[in-house]
Amino acid sequence: MLAGVDLDVVEGEIVLLSGPNGAGKTSLLRLLSGLLALTSGEANVLGHDLAVDRRSVRTQLALLGHDTFCYDDLSVVDNLRFAARAVGRSKHAAVEAADRAVERVGLARQAHLEHRRLSAGQKRRLSLGTALVRDARLLLLDEPHAGLDPEGRDVLDALVRDAASDGRTVVFSSHELDRARGLAGREVRIVAGEAHGGRFPTAAAASPTTSTSGSGSVSSAADEPVAGVSAARAGVDTEMAPGDAHEVSP
Amino acid sequence: MRLLREAAVIAGKDLRIEARSRVTTNQVLPFGGLVIVLFAMALDADRPTLTRVAPGLFWVTILLAASLAAARSAAVEIENGAADGLRMSSLDGASIFLGKAAAVAVQLVGLELVLGVAVVALYDVEVRSSPVMIVGALCATVGLAAAGTLFAALASGLRARETVLPLLLLPVLAPVLLGGTRAWEAGFEGTPSDGWPWVQLLALFGLVYGSLGVLAYGSLLEES
Structure with missing residues (x-):
């Protein structure tokens, strides 16, 4: 459930989404992946307007979700x-x-x-x-460390760093904050469907690659926008007050 | 060309799953065989009746087996969120439909071959005109696979999909039961001219549901 997220992500950046269960991290990742539909607002990811065309963006990114899709x-x-x-x-x-x-x-x-x-x-x-x-150019990882042994976590961290060094963008959520903060370049805290610290510090001076605002947005500072969302709402109960969002599973 | 190439990817995946899981060979085929044998036992005392109704009994069995095969085809996309994986792919909805229907059709052809031999052996019938039966069975298979795949996708978003699918699908398949039965009656009686109009009905059914599936499957996948 997203009720007011403002978020910019720069190309090649590794962004950590933190926050309590049900805050909206999974919903935000599914929104950015094109699997979850916007109910209002705007969203652009990898140059595609998600309000108009969610299919095209899906082939250009990878989502590691709670299910394996296998x-x-x-x-x-x-x-x-x-x-x-x-x-x-x-x-x-x-x-x-x-x-x-x-x-x-x-x-x-x-x-x-x-x-x-x-x-x-x-x-x-x-x-x-x-x-x-x-x-994929954009990796969306929903609690990627969950269920992995220490060796697997090291492999994952190395893959994420390699992806970023190749110019790929990584947005991931995690509850293992010590490890995740060591991996991420920036942390965005999602609470009750809203993002805190979501705007890239230099976003005002740069063209966003991915951005969301309102109920979820991501933007980056490449020449061409990769993705973005503005004043977007997404989730089952769009009328829910932001303060209630943490009580609903994404 | 791209449509067929993508459909082949999906069909190959579904047939590989079947080759590994053997659900059709180990569960659906024995189920069909059991139904054929039970009908034979129930009507054994009245052999002429058994011979007369053999085509109908065969196609009732195939319809039930088709319902199971279609349900299984949809179920593999529900496990582990595989349907989300398909949504994240570049595969067109029409390709996915054609691939899944083709895989179901291949399995049904195998079932029809084995169960057809069982019917001839157990029900005292003689094949006098095989072309009308073969073409009729192929057209019926296309229709069964297309309608089964489409309705299985329609039901896959429902909580009680296992019980809802036969309720939705079997009435829709009534023309296949009718056409298949009449075409096979003509084949057994050696009057193929009586069977070809029914083969045309089966071909029309396959065309209609094949077209519906190509047009609608992508939307159903999005909504499931």
Whole structure:
């Protein structure tokens, strides 16, 4: 539930979304991913107006959500290959991307194991792998550290830093604030559907890449806007008072 | 061309899932076989009646099996939020529909082959004109797969989707039951000219629901 978020994200930036359960972190990430519809306001992500066209933006970003988006009866590599083919990669390119991702997320030994037979942490790694094979400009990670062992968390942090150094933008939520603050360049606190510290400090002087305001906005300082939301509302109960938002699961 | 390439990706994924899970071969096929055998036992004392109603019994069994196969096809997209993964893909809704319907159709053709042989063996019927039966079965399969995939997507957003899907789907499939039964009666009786009009009905049904699926599936996926 988003009831008044103002947020700018600069290209290549790593932004942490923190806040209590039900504050709206997942809703904000799903809004930016194009999965959650705006009920009012404006949103632009990667140059696409989400109020008009949510489909186009989805293929250019990766979302690591609470679900893995994977198929129980497919193996790790088959899930990764399908994820790559589903964003238009050729069969050959999908095989290569899947092989690289399997190594990168540390699932080489489980490559031919079905999703249903993986542990929770291994499923999380696979989910991260499906995000990697998309080769996305914007990574949206919803509590990516949850369920990972210490080695998996290190792998995740390295992947996030690599992505940012490649010029990709990362927005992630986490409750493990010590680790997350060490990873993020900036923290935005989401409370009751509103963002605190969401505006990029130099956003006024720069062209936003991604921005949201009102009920959720992200903007960055690249030459061309990547994404943005203004005076946006999203969620089931759009009339809910901001102070009530924390009581509703996103 | 892109539409077919994307549909092949989806169909390949669904058939790979079936190859690994073996739900159709280990659950739907035995279910269909059991229904065929139970009908044979129930009507065994009245052999002429059993022979006369054999086409209808076969297609009732196929309709029930199609409902199960379509439900399974939709269910794999609900597990682990896979439908969100499809929404995040660049695949067109029409491609996804065609791919999923094609995978269901492949499974139904396999079921029809095995259960058709069982009907001939158990119900004392003789195939006198196979073309009208084969073409009729193929047209019926297209219609069953298209309508099944479409209605399974429609029901997938409902809490009681497992019970709602047959309630929605089976009445809609009545023309397939009628057309398939008449076409196979003609094939068993050696009067194919009586069967071809019913094959045309089956082809029309497949065309209508195939077109509806191509047009509507993307929207249903967004709303599910």
